[in-house]
Amino acid sequence: MSEHIGGGGESLANQRADRQRSPQDRARHTxxxxxxxxxxxxxxxxxxxxxxxxxxxxxxxxxxxxxxxxAERDALVRAAQFDRLAQQPLGDIDALRGAIRATxxxxxxxxxxxxxxxTICSSDRHPVRTVRAGVMAATATHPDLEQALRGLETSIxxxxxxxxxxxxxxxxxxxxxxxxxIGAFIxxxxxGLLLVNFIDHPPxxxxxxxxxxxxFCAFLPDPA
Numbered sequence: 121m122s123e124h125i126g127g128g129g130e131s132l133a134n135q136r137a138d139r140q141r142s143p144q145d146r147a148r149h150t151x152x153x154x155x156x157x158x159x160x161x162x163x164x165x166x167x168x169x170x171x172x173x174x175x176x177x178x179x180x181x182x183x184x185x186x187x188x189x190x191a192e193r194d195a196l197v198r199a200a201q202f203d204r205l206a207q208q209p210l211g212d213i214d215a216l217r218g219a220i221r222a223t224x225x226x227x228x229x230x231x232x233x234x235x236x237x238x239t240i241c242s243s244d245r246h247p248v249r250t251v252r253a254g255v256m257a258a259t260a261t262h263p264d265l266e267q268a269l270r271g272l273e274t275s276i277x278x279x280x281x282x283x284x285x286x287x288x289x290x291x292x293x294x295x296x297x298x299x300x301x302i303g304a305f306i307x308x309x310x311x312g313l314l315l316v317n318f319i320d321h322p323p324x325x326x327x328x329x330x331x332x333x334x335x336f337c338a339f340l341p342d343p344a
Contacts, residue, residue, distance in 0.1 A: 151189050153179045158200035170197050198265060201251050208248045209276050217283040220292055226340045229292040237332040240310050241325055249314040277303055294341050302339050309335065
């Protein structure tokens with residue numbers, strides 16, 4: 121059982137661990153705890169359920185500690201949604217890079233493309249795409265968020281282009297097209313699947329994955 125100081129303070133174990141970190145590391149660790157707790161609440165119960173009091177309970181942090189890093193509840197929600205947004209596309213790129221490194225022929229890679237397409241077409245991707253769209257919409261009134269989003273999207277595009285370039289170097293992806301252009305197309309398809317959830321009679325997920333697979337396989341090397 122964890123020991124807590126009265127008034128919503130941190131557990132003694134967490135305090136001892138924090139004392140062993142540098143001030144910068146302690147700050148990053150605290151922010152990470154706050155964001156992780158907020159994301160858990162968002163996923164479980166939605167934005168309306170996020171309150172400073174609940175984040176305090178989930179993390180064991182004091183009110184002052186939370187407000188030190190996030191001046192208001194809406195700023196915390198935006199930061200958590202933004203952080204949540206970053207995790208999924210970067211995870212997909214890691215999976216693509218892993219597939220590239222695990223295969224040696226275009227035929228093997230084509231089979232894995234089918235698995236990756238099925239993953240991005242799954243219905244559980246809809247919430248993250250909705251978050252992404254919401255963050256993009258919020259940039260109209262939050263210039264600071266626009267700058268952060270621009271940095272994130274640029275980072276995602278750069279990572280994806282690097283993975284595609286590695287695939288080209290291994291002979292798995294055509295070299296006749298610019299890797300950044302291929303990446304932009306893949307990102308556009310993946311994000312554009314958000315529209316499927318607003319169609320009254322959407323296509324079957326397997327059929328959709330087959331169509332996406334066919335599109336992505338267009339980037340395999342041309343037959344000799």
